[in-house]
Amino acid sequence: GAVVSQHPSRVICKSGTSVKIECRSLDFQATTMFWYRQFPKQSLMLMATSNEGSKATYEQGVEKDKFLINHASLTLSTLTVTSAHPEDSSFYICSARDGRKTQYFGPGTRLLVL
Amino acid sequence: TQLLEQSPQFLSIQEGENLTVYCNSSSVFSSLQWYRQEPGEGPVLLVTVVTGGEVKKLKRLTFQFGDARKDSSLHITAAQPGDTGLYLCAGGQGGSEKLVFGKGMKLTVNP
Numbered sequence: 299g300a301v302v303s304q305h306p307s308r309v310i311c312k313s314g315t316s317v318k319i320e321c322r323s324l325d326f327q328a329t330t331m332f333w334y335r336q337f338p339k340q341s342l343m344l345m346a347t348s349n350e351g352s353k354a355t356y357e358q359g360v361e362k363d364k365f366l367i368n369h370a371s372l373t374l375s376t377l378t379v380t381s382a383h384p385e386d387s388s389f390y391i392c393s394a395r396d397g398r399k400t401q402y403f404g405p406g407t408r409l410l411v412l
Numbered sequence: 413t414q415l416l417e418q419s420p421q422f423l424s425i426q427e428g429e430n431l432t433v434y435c436n437s438s439s440v441f442s443s444l445q446w447y448r449q450e451p452g453e454g455p456v457l458l459v460t461v462v463t464g465g466e467v468k469k470l471k472r473l474t475f476q477f478g479d480a481r482k483d484s485s486l487h488i489t490a491a492q493p494g495d496t497g498l499y500l501c502a503g504g505q506g507g508s509e510k511l512v513f514g515k516g517m518k519l520t521v522n523p
Contacts, residue, residue, distance in 0.1 A: 302454075304454075330509055332509075332510070332511075339518075340515070341500060341513045341514060341515045341516050342455070342500070342513045344510060344511075344513075347509065347510065389452075391454050391455070393454075395509060399443075399504070399509070400445075400457065400460060401445070401457075401502075401511060402457060403447070403454035403455045403456070403457075404454050405453050405454045406452070406453060406454045408452065
C-alpha cells in the first residue's frame with residue numbers, strides 16, 4: 299500500500315522557537331496533502347489542505363501565519379509551527395491523497411513545547 | 413457542519429467476542445473510510461466503501477455502507493487482542509477533498 303512518512307517523529311522545543319515538520323509520500327505523487335492535529339483521546343481535526351504549487355487552504359480558526367505550510371513538490375509538504383508555545387503541544391499528522399482520492403496517513407509527529 | 417457520530421465510544425471485551433461499531437450522520441457521503449489507529453501512530457486505512465448498500469469483508473472484519481450513504485457499520489468477529497485500537501470512520505464528499513472524521517471508538521480486547 300501507499301506509504302507516507304513524517305519527520306521528525308518527536309520533537310521537543312523551547313517556547314518561542316519554530317519547528318518544521320516534513321510529510322513525504324514515498325511511492326506515489328500527491329497533489330494534495332492534509333495536515334491534522336490530534337489532542338489526547340480525541341479525533342483528528344483538519345488544520346489545512348496543502349496543494350502543490352499553490353497556497354494552502356486553512357480551516358476556520360487556524361492561524362495561517364502561525365502554521366506555515368509549503369507544498370513544494372508532488373511528494374513533500376512541510377508544516378512550520380512558528381513561535382511555538384506550550385498550547386501548541388500536540389500530535390500532528392499529515393495525509394497524502396493519491397490519484398484515486400484515498401488518503402494515506404503518516405505516522406505522526408509528537409510536538410512538546412516547553 | 414457535517415457530523416459523524418460513532419457509537420459506542422468505548423468498548424472493552426474479552427477475546428473471542430463479537431462487536432459492532434456504528435457510524436451515523438444526517439449527511440450523505442460519496443465515500444466512507446474506516447481507519448484503525450494505535451497510540452502514538454497515524455491512522456491506518458482499513459477499507460473504503462463508495463456504493464450504498466456495499467458490504468466489504470477483510471478477514472474477521474465486515475464493513476457495510478448504508479443504502480442512503482449516511483451511515484456505516486464495522487463488525488468484528490471473534491475479536492483478538494491485536495484488534496485493540498481506536499477505530500475511526502471518515503466521510504468524504506464528491507465535491508470536496510476533505511474527510512470528516514468521527515470521534516472514534518476505543519476498543520480494548522482483553523486476553
